[in-house]
Amino acid sequence: MSDTPVLSVRDLTVEIPTRGAVLRPVDAMSYDIAAGEILGVVGESGAGKSMTGNAVIGLLDPPAHIAGGEVLLNGRRIDDLSLRQIRRVRGAEIGMVFQDPLTSLNPLIPIGEQLVETMITHLDISQAEARKRAVAALDEVGIPGASERIDSYPHEFSGGMRQRVVIALALCAEPSLVIADEPTTALDVSVQAQIIALLRRLCRERGTAVMLITHDMGVIAETADRVAVMYAGRLAELGPVREVLSRPRHPYTEGLMGSTPAASAGRPRLHQIPGAMPRLGHLPPGCPFHPRCPRAQADCTRDPGPTLAACDGRAACWHPVNVTDAEVSR
Amino acid sequence: MLAFILRRLFQSIIVLLIVGFVAFSMFTFVGDPIDNMLGQERTQADIARLREQLGLDQPFFVQYWNFLGNAIQGNFGISYRQGRPVSEILLERAPATLELAAVSAFFAMLLGISLGVFTAIRRNGMASNVIMTLSLIGVSLPTFLIGILLIYVFSVELNWLPSFGRGAVVDLGWWTTGFLTTSGLQALILPAITLGLYQMTLIMRLVRSEMLEVLRQEYIRFARARGLRERAVNFRHALKNTLVPVITVTGLQLGAIIAFAIITETVFQWPGVGLLFINAIQFVDIPVMAAYLMLISVMFVSINLIVDLLYFAIDPRLRVGKGRGH
Numbered sequence: 001m002s003d004t005p006v007l008s009v010r011d012l013t014v015e016i017p018t019r020g021a022v023l024r025p026v027d028a029m030s031y032d033i034a035a036g037e038i039l040g041v042v043g044e045s046g047a048g049k050s051m052t053g054n055a056v057i058g059l060l061d062p063p064a065h066i067a068g069g070e071v072l073l074n075g076r077r078i079d080d081l082s083l084r085q086i087r088r089v090r091g092a093e094i095g096m097v098f099q100d101p102l103t104s105l106n107p108l109i110p111i112g113e114q115l116v117e118t119m120i121t122h123l124d125i126s127q128a129e130a131r132k133r134a135v136a137a138l139d140e141v142g143i144p145g146a147s148e149r150i151d152s153y154p155h156e157f158s159g160g161m162r163q164r165v166v167i168a169l170a171l172c173a174e175p176s177l178v179i180a181d182e183p184t185t186a187l188d189v190s191v192q193a194q195i196i197a198l199l200r201r202l203c204r205e206r207g208t209a210v211m212l213i214t215h216d217m218g219v220i221a222e223t224a225d226r227v228a229v230m231y232a233g234r235l236a237e238l239g240p241v242r243e244v245l246s247r248p249r250h251p252y253t254e255g256l257m258g259s260t261p262a263a264s265a266g267r268p269r270l271h272q273i274p275g276a277m278p279r280l281g282h283l284p285p286g287c288p289f290h291p292r293c294p295r296a297q298a299d300c301t302r303d304p305g306p307t308l309a310a311c312d313g314r315a316a317c318w319h320p321v322n323v324t325d326a327e328v329s330r
Numbered sequence: 331m332l333a334f335i336l337r338r339l340f341q342s343i344i345v346l347l348i349v350g351f352v353a354f355s356m357f358t359f360v361g362d363p364i365d366n367m368l369g370q371e372r373t374q375a376d377i378a379r380l381r382e383q384l385g386l387d388q389p390f391f392v393q394y395w396n397f398l399g400n401a402i403q404g405n406f407g408i409s410y411r412q413g414r415p416v417s418e419i420l421l422e423r424a425p426a427t428l429e430l431a432a433v434s435a436f437f438a439m440l441l442g443i444s445l446g447v448f449t450a451i452r453r454n455g456m457a458s459n460v461i462m463t464l465s466l467i468g469v470s471l472p473t474f475l476i477g478i479l480l481i482y483v484f485s486v487e488l489n490w491l492p493s494f495g496r497g498a499v500v501d502l503g504w505w506t507t508g509f510l511t512t513s514g515l516q517a518l519i520l521p522a523i524t525l526g527l528y529q530m531t532l533i534m535r536l537v538r539s540e541m542l543e544v545l546r547q548e549y550i551r552f553a554r555a556r557g558l559r560e561r562a563v564n565f566r567h568a569l570k571n572t573l574v575p576v577i578t579v580t581g582l583q584l585g586a587i588i589a590f591a592i593i594t595e596t597v598f599q600w601p602g603v604g605l606l607f608i609n610a611i612q613f614v615d616i617p618v619m620a621a622y623l624m625l626i627s628v629m630f631v632s633i634n635l636i637v638d639l640l641y642f643a644i645d646p647r648l649r650v651g652k653g654r655g656h
Binding site: 095098104121 | 547551553554555559560562570
């Protein structure tokens, strides 16, 4: 592959006009995902994780809309495409996996038919060829007896099996990017690991880039190559997963790690970040995290707030934690 | 599946028995047929003789029992008014009503479903709002008023279409049809619209609200996220899910169309079973009334059975003995 990232998001801003004010669920986000790379996107509910994913694939529910920035897929701009053009991108170049497999499959259409229609829409193949590939796709995601079960309806499968079908659907037209929006949240804990492992294996094999949206730090730690931490619609921290998890620089990331059981093993108690994430209509000036931040100082309340570009390129924070002396003197 | 059908048939028979019983007990209140059958100069002896002849002197339950026994053999008795077997009269009149009902139902379903889908997809469009507003008129105006309005506009003022009757019909031996002549087809238009308009608006509003609900579902989002064409999303994925609840109501409406035909047939003097029933009430023609009510309930019951079977065809989750259920 060339060095063009599969997905390149530049200053992406999503706005929702309301009667009182214009809300920004996503505010000037920038990130890249390379081929075969898994970018984990974490944050609390309402941080704008899903909005980013929906904005990339052009599935924002009106009145939410992209108000600024650009989205490049393999170097080609896709945020300004017409409905007809973006439709050809969806499924074919960007696959999507939704949260709840119980509701994301059409209950009245056999799973094989849903696979076949997706492939026939995007690939230039015959019905018979599509059916053959559908069996192979189901086999690949680990549906036992794929050739017999291809005509089964979604309700004849368990939740985990259905999520495998959803993954097969997302990958069947061979997209270069998969956006997985909380793919395991609705599943049993015992099945979650299998689904994540499956997604990771399939994408590694094909060199598919993955945007993995989750609030589960454990999933990120196990799966992602890099991690983007979101807070109130902004990127708080972005970096390689090992570094961010072991030495977070943004106080919010540090707090988030402290409130995750697995990552805080050995500590006596789970740490709590005081307060709650501000509502979008009531963002404080400057850094949106400063009212809850233990390290907040006077300059944190001044606009413009910290951004990755204005700080060290990794954490949007004027007073980051875990910074070595060498880095400070730089 | 077979057990299901048998169970439903058994239930249907019970429903029919109850309908027959209720209908029969009401007949004791509609008046005395003897008054109409004998002229002014009648003697007490004439009345008693006729009463005995018709079996009206017997207790209610015996009358009902005899009626059932004969009905099972296809014998609904002799019309008091026409002096001919009721089954013969009904068979003669049924084609007119069934043709009218079929055309109305077809009109109601075709327009109802397509307008419902249209107004759901173009939710905020100008045309959708106009259609939705007009549909309120269809829901709220009584049938007879629509019929009279149509007659006034298209028959009296414009003189385009006939105002009453069936036009020329072709006798096929066992069936008389108005489909084969121009005047027959022309005569069908106004009554069919009158009869179907209410059902059409009802189906349309139902399809619209169901469709809007379905379009909000996650699998529609997923279908869009897979890049399926808008047509496939709307008509394959959304419409199919919309039709499940719509079928029930539409099926029941089909029964209602046949039953409501009474009013339309009266307004347009359509020579069907509905008009026959109205005339029978005026004359207290008990055998005709009883047979008509039984006929209507048989139709309702069979339509319900067909609707239930259609569920199985459309919704795989209902097919028994397969899968994990819901």
